[in-house]
Amino acid sequence: MGEEKLKMKKIKKLEKTDRRRCQGGFTLIETLVSWMLVVLGLLFICKIVVFSLDVLKKSRIRLEISQKVESCRDRLLSKPFHSPDLADGFACMEDGVFKIDRYISSISPTLKKIKFVIKYKILTRQLIFYKSKFIREVNND
Numbered sequence: 001m002g003e004e005k006l007k008m009k010k011i012k013k014l015e016k017t018d019r020r021r022c023q024g025g026f027t028l029i030e031t032l033v034s035w036m037l038v039v040l041g042l043l044f045i046c047k048i049v050v051f052s053l054d055v056l057k058k059s060r061i062r063l064e065i066s067q068k069v070e071s072c073r074d075r076l077l078s079k080p081f082h083s084p085d086l087a088d089g090f091a092c093m094e095d096g097v098f099k100i101d102r103y104i105s106s107i108s109p110t111l112k113k114i115k116f117v118i119k120y121k122i123l124t125r126q127l128i129f130y131k132s133k134f135i136r137e138v139n140n141d
Helices: 002-022 028-077
Strands: 089-095 098-108 111-120 123-132
Touching: 028 098, 028 111, 028 123
Parallel strands: none
Antiparallel strands: 089 098, 098 111, 111 123
């Protein structure tokens, strides 16, 4: 009878340890690892958002630079060939945060080479075009 009680106690003790093993809780290490993965995921998402905002800002600046180059080009192409604005030389203008350098040189008596360099901080856009005496002038009416 004493041996049976001892066996019963051992069986009950084994059942309790088995129940603890079968109760599906998380350990502290598992919890820390899962939180670490969540934090890394959030940091990755934040990095992507910052990168895309930077790309958006740069593309907006590139668009403004392109618009300024086209505006300057159209303005000069609309001038007569012998206009003082189309005289040979270098001119530097500042339009807000943009710096615009203009180089005009005569290739022949009937052809001029015009070069624009527009800068904004580290972004630069360059455009070279030609103005001919024989191409019909555009009137500014």
